[in-house]
Structure formats: structure tokens, C-alpha cells
Amino acid sequence: MSAIKVSAYRWVPPFAQGLVRDLRVRWALEEAGLPYEQRLLDFRDKPEGYRKLQPFGQVPTFEDGALVLFESGAIVQHIAERSTALLAADPSARARTMSWMFAALNTVEPPVMFLVQIDLKFADDAAAMRMREGAVDAVKGRLEGVAAWLGERDYLEDRFTAGDLLMVTVLRFLRHTDLVVSIPALAAYVSRCEARPAFQKALAAQMATFADNAPASAA
């Protein structure tokens, strides 16, 4: 029996812990009840040949026998297709879930990551801080789009799907700001999804790996 292998970093600095994108895959695997092994990498020193598995040198990859996949969105989709925990069987509901998966990663994540990069790399640059205002407005526009859509709903569609899974992992990137918490319905949505046992297991697994492999200087 071949086990699923997921690549992840052995350790990352605290600002990234709990956010690295293998979390998405771990969460999806937990929702689907599929066991997996980690393939741990050093984020500063990836093994020779890793780009044969992942053309951009990122994590995660997903290996299942001869099948090698990359991109957390595609891997979550692949897992979702094996489990009704993440994707309804009805074709229309399935297509709607795909809309939300791409919305999370192609409409909400880009302005979110732009803001995160300004905050991580340019926090001491006055001009970047002027750009930050526009970046914050762009993020707010997306968050308001999600919140307005949610309205009184518990999830983006009529049940938890892979679309919620990806959206929540994107919204988590904003934890260093008050942008999500200042929209109570959105904060409640994130908390609702994070309360799922599968999320808790996935997060614990990522954090345990970091704890086990923390460099002495970071202990």
C-alpha cells in the first residue's frame, strides 16, 4: 500500500507558523479521513531535484504512488474529488465550489499577500507605507465582498466545502492585522471553520513539526 506523502518545511520562523500552505492539504486530508506522511524540507536549502516535483520549488507537493501533484489548490481539489466531505456530488454544487476555490486563491489571496509583503518587507519604508493604504483598501474590498455574500450564511454555499477551506486559509494570512476581526460576521465565519476537528488536527500537525525541528536559536 502506497502512503500519501506531503512535502512541508521542517521549520519556519514564527510569523509563518500555522500559515504555510501545506496546512491546506493537511486540513483536506483530515476532512477526507486520509492518512499521510510528511516529506520534510529545509526552506532555505531544498534538495537537488525537488523542482522535478515542484517547478517553482515551493511546498506542498502531494505524492501518491506514481502521481505527483503540486499547488495547494489543485491538491485540495484532488482530495475533494475523493471525498464528499469537501465537495458535493451534484455537478452544479461542485462547480459552485470550484468558483469559490478560485475566488479564494485568485481574487482574495493576491491583494492579501500584497499587503502581507508590504508589512513583512517594507515596514520601515515610508513610501511603502503610503502604498499600504491602497493595499489595505484593496483587501477591504475583497473582505466586504466575502462578508456581503455570506450575509446570514454559515458557509459560502449551503454546506462546508473545499471553497471554505481555501478561503479560511487565505483569511488567516491577515492575522497580524485587525481587518478580519473588524468584520464580526467574517471573524465568526473563520472561527466556525477553524473549530472543525480536521482543521485543529492539521494545524497541530504543522505546529508539532515546527516544534520538533526548531533550531536551538529559536527554542
Added chain:
Amino acid sequence: MSAIKVSAYRWVPPFAQGLVRDLRVRWALEEAGLPYEQRLLDFRDKPEGYRKLQPFGQVPTFEDGALVLFESGAIVQHIAERSTALLAADPSARARTMSWMFAALNTVEPPVMFLVQIDLKFADDAAAMRMREGAVDAVKGRLEGVAAWLGERDYLEDRFTAGDLLMVTVLRFLRHTDLVVSIPALAAYVSRCEARPAFQKALAAQMATFADNAPASAA
């Protein structure tokens, strides 16, 4: 018989013509041989209620009877599932195509659009121009990843797929720079995909709409 309806802008300024994301959907529909109608919108004045179809107010949307989809990536995938022109039947090949679709939209597009935004919005800001160097390096890293993967290949996998379709539409966003043309194998890959009759028809359809609806001041 219900016709497929795709939302698109009636007109956009020249810098965006040929790049608006409904191009992806038009291209996929042409590859699949599916006819469609346009649902034209003013990009500055979207109709009341449009966010019920598209939570973020963007184009394109895709309507097919009662089914309403949004996000160009999800719509291309939905079309691809109806046609072997864009997606092989083999499940492993299909999953690989999904990896490339998400790579195009979640790994390559974000740094590309970051650079595009700097060039569009901050070209007269000295500090932004300092950030631009890092943005260019980030884009180069992604382009080199794609080019190294391609090697001697004609397409990302063993045939043209929806992954190539999305990747090429992302690479086209860089047409105001020499970043793609300075990597001959990548430029040849883009040209190879753009030479497809379905792409030519899709591009002509988007451009014809803009020509038909050009404001007097832009004529």
C-alpha cells in the same frame, strides 16, 4: 435551448484590451466548440444586483440556464470538463492539468499582477520604483520556473490543456515588458499557444466588442 452567457466589459482602455479575463473563457469555449452570447457591462458602472452573480463585481461570469459560475479559472475548468480539447480523460493527466491551472493563477499571476500594478499606478513614484526591482526579480523567478520546466516541451504536459490556456493568459499580462520575450523558449511557447485558431477567435471577439463600443473620445 439555453445559450451560454459570458459577462464582459463593453469597452476598456487600450492598456487592458486583449487582457481582460473573459478572454480565458472565450478561448476555452472556442477550444470546446461551444457557442456563447456576451452579457456586456460598463466597467465603471455595473448593474444593480450584479454582485448576486459575481460577489466581487468582476468579469467574467458564466451563465448556463440556472447555473451561474464566476472566476475565470473555475469557468475554464467547468468548460474543460465538457471537452477533451482542454482536459485529458485520464485521471492522472487531469490532475496534472489542475496543478498547472492553479500554478498559473496562484503562483505565477500574483507576482505578475504586482508588477503590473506598480507599472500602472506607481510609475512616477521613486519608492515604488525601488520596490519594482524586487517585483521584477520575483516575476523572473516564476518565469524561469516555467521555462526550466518546459525545456524542450511544446506544452506544460504532453499536449495542450487548460493549464497552458491559463498560463498563456497570465504571461500576456507582461506584454508591456521584455520579461517574456527575453526568454526565447517562453516567447515561443506563448506564440505557439496564441497561434491556435480558438485563441485567435477569442481575441478577435473581445477586441471587436471594444471596437464596436469605443467611446467617441477614444475612437
